[in-house]
Amino acid sequence: MFDADSREIEAIRLPLWGQVVKDQGVVPWVLQDGLGEPVAPVQTFLRDFTARGNSAGSVRSYAMDLLRWWRFLIAVGVAWDHATPCEVRDFVLWLQQSTKPVAAVRKQSVETAGTVNPITRKTYLDDKYKPTTIRHSNAVLRSFYDYWIERGEGPMFNPVVRELGRGGSRANAHHNPLQPFRAEGRLRYNPRLPKRKPRMMPDDEWNRLFKELGSNRDRAIVAVDVSSGARASELLGMAGADIDWGQQLVRVIRKGSRAEQWLPVSAEAIVWLRLYFNDIGAIGPTDPVWQTLYRRNGKRAPLNYDALRAVLRRTNAKLGTNWTMHDFRHTAGKRMARDPGLSLLDVQTILGHAHLSTTQIYLEEDDDEVFTRVLKHLADREEAKQAPPPPPIAGGYNPEDLDILFGGQP
Structure with missing residues (x-):
């Protein structure tokens, strides 16, 4: 049992508990516990999630995120319906410093993992959890606990909390019914995402x-x-x-x-x-x-x-x-x-x-085109520096008259 405010995040090791398996029933994927039995709270939620028209791929994705959450709760000794924002906070911290479990050890890609490809200028995937993965995990947990709170079960409040609105109040707390709702605050422990531009293949x-x-x-x-x-x-x-x-x-x-x-x-x-x-x-x-x-x-x-x-x-x-x-x-x-x-x-x-x-x-401008124009600009400047100076004006001519004759500044 860990104390919520003094957990050693680096010491947490998730157990190899449970699995997500394909099923032929109305819910296409099942989260099973260590004995091979369905995890009832998760399966009830996934049944509702499936009924709302979500695809089999989405059901599997949610089940995998909930499996990782269940393993974390087992590791820290907290029941699913007693989870608090402290557990969500520590779960995010654990994800940020942990390595994903992989089915096989890297062989050919071991040297390129996490590096930038010199041709595509894209980063090779490594074995760390990305900010998008953590944000998706938080969204899944928020949806899961919203479902059980709506049913009057689970914890008293959702452990995946949102940031307060402007002025420290709940978002839309004093909403004018004649005005549209504004977007609620982001989830508190969501990592920020760097802005990424779509790249066109040359x-x-x-x-x-x-x-x-x-x-x-x-x-x-x-x-x-x-x-x-x-x-x-x-x-x-x-x-x-x-x-x-x-x-x-x-x-x-x-x-x-x-x-x-x-x-x-x-x-x-x-x-x-x-x-x-x-x-x-x-x-x-x-x-x-x-x-x-x-x-x-x-x-x-x-x-x-x-x-x-x-x-x-x-x-x-x-x-x-x-x-x-x-x-x-x-x-x-x-x-x-x-x-x-x-x-x-x-x-x-x-x-x-x-x-x-x-x-x-x-x-937005494509990076390759911007680079081409800037490199041409830099090359033009270098060429201008290396150009020979203009020949001196022959004696006996007035420079001002020559400027007027050849279009120079008077």
């Missing part, structure tokens, strides 16, 4: 990557991605009926809203789709579009996200880069935002952003 780097792809399937999926701006998970959910060949459209299920949306793709993407279909044969209206190239037991399996990542990992290894599928989406967004024939609302619609402010980040 054309030469895009051409290098495309050339190294090893199959028509791989070329087709990245060509569809870079022209439609869809997310990888959205593309992987496509079925045969989701391609309109004549209109050059593909249909995806949006990640957040789960709404169906048709997206235009380039003629080149359609060509690569045709070549890919010729390779694997006919695909029915309900069959997944993206499938494995090799059969197992006579059948091809749907291409999943891990297999798609493996394709890019092999290609990156050849090029010495660390591009991701999301870089293709950013590239599509930047290309569209720079086209004077498209409005920002057009770009917002295609990218599926709920708020226009999210799309506006694609209007």
